[in-house]
Amino acid sequence: MSEPVSAVGAGALLKAYGAGLIIGLFIVLGYLVVIMTRMPRTRPEWAVGLIATVVSSLAGGSFLVIKYQLHSWGNDYYGMVALGGFYFACGLPGWALIRWIFNFINQREGATIIDVVREVKDEIQK
Template identity: 45%
Template sequence: MSEPISGAAAGAAGWKLIGGAAGAAGIGAGLAAIVVMCAMTPRSPREWAIGLISTVVASVGGGAAVIQHYGLQHWGQTPIGLVGMLGLVFACGLPGWALVRWLFNYIAKRQGADLAEVVREAREVL
């Protein structure tokens, strides 16, 4: 049986290997995807894959944009700061799937329409 200290050392080495901030982003993105999948159950395997990808991209991309915009990169130097970054990444991923799902539903309803009809309808709405 392995010693707990050696396991903890291996975990710390693995965390440093992937990078603390990258690990926080990955955890935040994964948690956001799980929450979204539970809240809006996918109707098909295809929709599940689209939802997972869009949530992770929204988490990582949106979280990075928020952190960059507000200059919060220094948070990555402390464990508590990494937890704060994880929360931002998580929050940014939640609307990702909803936006993509709305867009695909909008496109599916207008599948037979040409571009001019879609643009005309969008202008009327706006």
């Protein structure tokens, strides 16, 4: 017969490890979808895509879990898979947002901050 404390600790570790694997799998799948639909033009763009997708997956997915109090979904396998779907979906727009921001910045490379603020202000007022 096993010791109750060790058995409980091992079960909690296995559960946490399983949740990490599921969430990690969905983050990787989100990244692959982004990369396969919008191939990076350069090696640095590939790295930016990876970082942006992972960060937006983790931040967005975690935000949804906290905002809608979905912690209890992690108590069983199907709930963890559903949470993984949130992490997947939150990773998809990350790279697009980063690309848009950097394209905007690159187009205005010689402009001053005052020029950029005026341009953004004019666009907002339209």
